[in-house]
Amino acid sequence: MSMEQRRQPRLRVFLKGRIHFNNGSSSIDCLVRDMSSTGARLLLSETATLPEKFDLFIxxxxxxxxxxxRWRREDGIGVTFDNGAESPETAPDLTMTTLLRRVGELEAENAALRRRLAQMMEAAALAI
Incomplete structure (x- = not known):
């Protein structure tokens, strides 16, 4: 979409973002490079097949x-925001549920890393 077709001019930004899809079960990191109240240009950290609609968390x-x-190129994608509205996921109860789930995942990952570190330290002590 050329600049002339946009309702709002996009400002150059450098913001970290996360794309969520498949009812929140899949996500991809991205970088928001241009943004307006009605859309954005995103650079993706991974190449993946995205659905036509998804949530973009900044x-x-x-x-x-x-x-x-709206469009896809080798260097990124262009999106428009549905009526400039926030996703329903920003409702406090859903956000809290998502955060609590993520905290649980991170705690489990932390515990697994601590176990692995203990194993590595034990193996290093035996090797000495």
Missing amino acids: PQKERTFRAQL
Whole structure:
């Protein structure tokens, strides 16, 4: 979409983002490079097949936008935000549920890493 077709000019930004899809079960990191109240240009950290619609969470703005894929190029994708509205996932109860689930996942990962570190230290002590 050329600049002339946009309703709002996009500002150059450098924001970390996370794309969520498949009802929140899949996610991909991204970098938001241009953004307006109606859309954005994203650089993806992974090449993946994205659905036509997904949620874009931008931690620095503490907002999740419902995004629709408009174009795809080798260097990124362009999206528009559905009526500039936030995703329903930003409702406090859903956000808290998502955060609690993520905390549980991180605690389990932390415990697994501590076990692995203990095993490595034990093996190193035996090797001495």
